[in-house]
Amino acid sequence: MLRFSLFVAAGVLSIASSAYASSLIATSDSIGASLVNTVDASSDATSSIGDDKVVLDARDDAASFVGSEGSIRGAHLEAALTHIRQTLPNLEATDMQLAEAILAR
Amino acid sequence: MSKIQGCIIAKLHAGLLHTTSSVCSAVLLVGLLLLSAPIQAALQLRLDQPDLNDQQRQITLQLLNNAFDSLPPLMIKQLDRQVSVSWSDNLPSAVMGRATPGGKIKLNRRWLPALVTGHSEGLAPDRQHGTLQNELKATLLHELGHLYDQGRFWPAAERQLLQRCRSSQKTQGKIGLPRQCRGQTERRFTLSDAPRLLDLAGWPEQVGQRGQRETINRQLDRSVDIYEFYSPQEFVAVNLEYFLLDPEYGCRRPALKTFFHQHFGWEPSHTTDCASALPYMNASLDANQPALGWLDPARIYQVHYLLAEPDQTWASRWGHSMLRLVICAPGRPLSPDCMLDLEHHLVLSYRAFVDDVQLSSWDGLTGVYPSRLFILPLNQVLDEYTKAEMRSLSSVPLNMTREEQIGLAIQAASQHWSYDGNYYFVSNNCAVETLKLLRSGSDHHQLRDLDSYTPTGLLQILEARGLANYAPLINRDEALRQGYYFASYRNRYEQMFAVVRANLNVPQKSIDDWLALSADQRQAWLPQANQRAAAALLLLEQAALRQYIHVIQHDLKKRYLADDGTNDGLSEAGRLMQELITDSSFLSRPADLLSDGYGIPQAAERDLLESSARQRHGSLLTTADQLDNRLRAMLSVKQQQELDGTQHNIELLSGHLRQLHREAGGLVLP
Numbered sequence: 001m002l003r004f005s006l007f008v009a010a011g012v013l014s015i016a017s018s019a020y021a022s023s024l025i026a027t028s029d030s031i032g033a034s035l036v037n038t039v040d041a042s043s044d045a046t047s048s049i050g051d052d053k054v055v056l057d058a059r060d061d062a063a064s065f066v067g068s069e070g071s072i073r074g075a076h077l078e079a080a081l082t083h084i085r086q087t088l089p090n091l092e093a094t095d096m097q098l099a100e101a102i103l104a105r
Numbered sequence: 106m107s108k109i110q111g112c113i114i115a116k117l118h119a120g121l122l123h124t125t126s127s128v129c130s131a132v133l134l135v136g137l138l139l140l141s142a143p144i145q146a147a148l149q150l151r152l153d154q155p156d157l158n159d160q161q162r163q164i165t166l167q168l169l170n171n172a173f174d175s176l177p178p179l180m181i182k183q184l185d186r187q188v189s190v191s192w193s194d195n196l197p198s199a200v201m202g203r204a205t206p207g208g209k210i211k212l213n214r215r216w217l218p219a220l221v222t223g224h225s226e227g228l229a230p231d232r233q234h235g236t237l238q239n240e241l242k243a244t245l246l247h248e249l250g251h252l253y254d255q256g257r258f259w260p261a262a263e264r265q266l267l268q269r270c271r272s273s274q275k276t277q278g279k280i281g282l283p284r285q286c287r288g289q290t291e292r293r294f295t296l297s298d299a300p301r302l303l304d305l306a307g308w309p310e311q312v313g314q315r316g317q318r319e320t321i322n323r324q325l326d327r328s329v330d331i332y333e334f335y336s337p338q339e340f341v342a343v344n345l346e347y348f349l350l351d352p353e354y355g356c357r358r359p360a361l362k363t364f365f366h367q368h369f370g371w372e373p374s375h376t377t378d379c380a381s382a383l384p385y386m387n388a389s390l391d392a393n394q395p396a397l398g399w400l401d402p403a404r405i406y407q408v409h410y411l412l413a414e415p416d417q418t419w420a421s422r423w424g425h426s427m428l429r430l431v432i433c434a435p436g437r438p439l440s441p442d443c444m445l446d447l448e449h450h451l452v453l454s455y456r457a458f459v460d461d462v463q464l465s466s467w468d469g470l471t472g473v474y475p476s477r478l479f480i481l482p483l484n485q486v487l488d489e490y491t492k493a494e495m496r497s498l499s500s501v502p503l504n505m506t507r508e509e510q511i512g513l514a515i516q517a518a519s520q521h522w523s524y525d526g527n528y529y530f531v532s533n534n535c536a537v538e539t540l541k542l543l544r545s546g547s548d549h550h551q552l553r554d555l556d557s558y559t560p561t562g563l564l565q566i567l568e569a570r571g572l573a574n575y576a577p578l579i580n581r582d583e584a585l586r587q588g589y590y591f592a593s594y595r596n597r598y599e600q601m602f603a604v605v606r607a608n609l610n611v612p613q614k615s616i617d618d619w620l621a622l623s624a625d626q627r628q629a630w631l632p633q634a635n636q637r638a639a640a641a642l643l644l645l646e647q648a649a650l651r652q653y654i655h656v657i658q659h660d661l662k663k664r665y666l667a668d669d670g671t672n673d674g675l676s677e678a679g680r681l682m683q684e685l686i687t688d689s690s691f692l693s694r695p696a697d698l699l700s701d702g703y704g705i706p707q708a709a710e711r712d713l714l715e716s717s718a719r720q721r722h723g724s725l726l727t728t729a730d731q732l733d734n735r736l737r738a739m740l741s742v743k744q745q746q747e748l749d750g751t752q753h754n755i756e757l758l759s760g761h762l763r764q765l766h767r768e769a770g771g772l773v774l775p
Contacts, residue, residue, distance in 0.1 A: 075588030104766035
């Protein structure tokens with residue numbers, strides 16, 4: 001569930017304050033989390049490397065990579081690619097193929 | 106070292122200095138008996154009291170012996186005098202003992218009978234040394250600590266430095282003073298006015314005042330004995346007690362223990378091995394992460410200066426400075442690979458803890474808000490800045506030795522458990538606090554005379570002095586890829602809109618126009634998207650969701666502030682929000698969780714800490730859920746539809762992307 005109140009609390013504070021004195025209440029990864037949850041709910045519930053946190057954390061970067069045809073390449077995607085290749089050394093796939101696979105999780 | 110058991114041996118000592126007529130003299134000395142060099146100067150404790158009976162004398166001598174045996178050899182050697190100790194009827198009842206201006210030590214005689222019978226009844230409950238015997242022993246060590254501190258017993262190298270500094274102050278004045286002389290020109294005490302001691306004890310330098318110290322100590326939480334804040338002299342005396350008597354002192358106050366250890370070239374033989382990981386409160390308020398985290402300094406690969414770029418709002422026009430601990434995943438050796446273990450990295454961020462729903466700029470300037478050290482997961486900080494505030498972050502490696510990195514982590518933990526400062530936007534802002542933490546933690550010589558009021562200014566000075574290494578950030582693409590630079594999502598969203606526009610021929614000309622459409626209107630375009638456009642749309646729907654929540658926040662805030670208290674729903678939401686903010690205080694002031702113990706919590710406190718943190722965290726999340734439901738109930742039908750619509754679009758796009766991937770025969774992660 002999207003934790004709405006946190007946004008509101010953070011928002012009320014941060015509208016006035018911005019980050020120099022940023023509020024305590026997190027605007028943490030709620031959107032990312034809700035996205036992941038949505039995906040989890042409708043995909044096969046078997047254990048997969050795609051469930052690893054480092055891969056889930058890379059979804060935004062993977063979407064940006066695919067959307068920009070590889071020109072936006074963030075650290076979270078880099079971390080996920082490295083993790084997948086280290087875990088599956090025999091897997092032969094390009095960065096784009098892996099990014100698409102992360103996005104299609 | 107001798108152990109005086111009775112009159113016979115005592116007389117040997119007494120005979121060295123005092124001629125007495127009886128075997129059991131009224132004057133008894135406790136001191137060093139060096140068989141090879143009996144005349145060598147050293148501290149001697151003299152029991153100076155004729156009116157004691159044998160048993161009282163015996164037990165008092167034992168006490169003196171016991172205290173004497175706890176002293177560092179260097180202190181015994183340097184403090185080469187007889188110190189007279191006696192029981193006095195003239196001390197206030199709350200005072201255990203004190204040193205006279207003449208250097209004699211008086212113990213409160215009201216405790217003598219109890220010492221003889223071995224009972225500790227009547228001891229104030231806030232006493233931490235346990236037994237009466239230990240309290241009296243600590244009192245002796247405390248008073249001897251004062252005498253030692255007053256004796257100006259600087260080691261040779263330090264003495265030379267102080268001389269050099271005094272003469273260069275005379276010739277060059279304060280402005281041309283060499284870096285290592287800051288705070289050293291007017292030293293009067295062995296320990297209690299040493300810059301390093303003052304840094305660790307919580308009397309940091311005021312910014313821009315050439316070494317002038319703050320007069321108020323703000324490291325008040327989890328104090329070992331509140332008396333230590335009376336003055337730096339009392340701080341040294343109190344801490345010496347615990348350094349000498351408490352086996353856990355080195356685990357609870359590691360940096361101070363190291364300071365005393367280095368000064369004396371010695372440590373007590375009974376020190377406990379400390380757990381490697383340091384406890385901290387994870388301030389992210391995330392239900393999926395435990396509230397209590399453990400930071401293992403041995404896993405730190407690098408420390409970075411983390412700078413959030415300035416933006417146009419008044420409170421952030423200088424940027425925000427933080428420190429990033431690049432922590433390796435468990436099992437990974439310290440190596441550049443750790444740079445990508447992003448989920449393990451932590452951010453140390455001083456922030457004003459704002460306990461009101463509106464931040465008043467006036468209160469910020471006058472220091473009403475407590476300044477606290479928040480410890481946050483890097484990923485949360487990245488989300489907050491790059492996605493919510495659309496600001497970029499630079500992560501600049503600091504050239505620090507292993508020892509300096511570990512020192513910084515330990516000092517951060519110490520601050521986290523003890524510090525509750527005041528946040529002044531100008532004179533005690535995040536840059537000032539970050540610099541103080543860097544200085545006290547690393548003890549890096551380049552930081553000693555460094556002053557800066559602003560986050561960007563501090564980074565420039567760190568770079569000019571060779572402490573910050575900007576090189577990995579010069580190639581921007583590489584920096585983005587390796588996690589040295591985290592760009593604001595603003596550009597990313599604009600690029601994504603350009604992709605959508607080119608692929609779907611949408612009539613909107615700017616991202617703002619696109620986001621101004623309703624969720625339903627945007628939804629009409631989704632099924633036609635190819636993989637690339639769908640990926641771009643997914644990001645844009647996230648942006649839409651964030652932006653729409655922002656709009657709702659504004660609306661609710663306006664309604665809340667305009668309400669005269671007649672709307673029960675709004676009043677209840679306001680009450681819950683205030684409760685949430687107040688109750689979250691412990692995340693940045695974890696000392697609230699434990700009533701006993703001092704310094705960094707240790708094994709014995711661990712279970713209580715875990716359960717207390719879990720319970721407070723759980724109730725905070727419950728309040729957050731209640732507030733969430735309350736606020737949702739106040740949304741208009743249109744707002745609710747728009748929110749649901751955008752979330753639905755995100756689900757549609759996820760499904761659409763999976764379908765396209767399947768149809769194209771894309772790689773499936775095993």
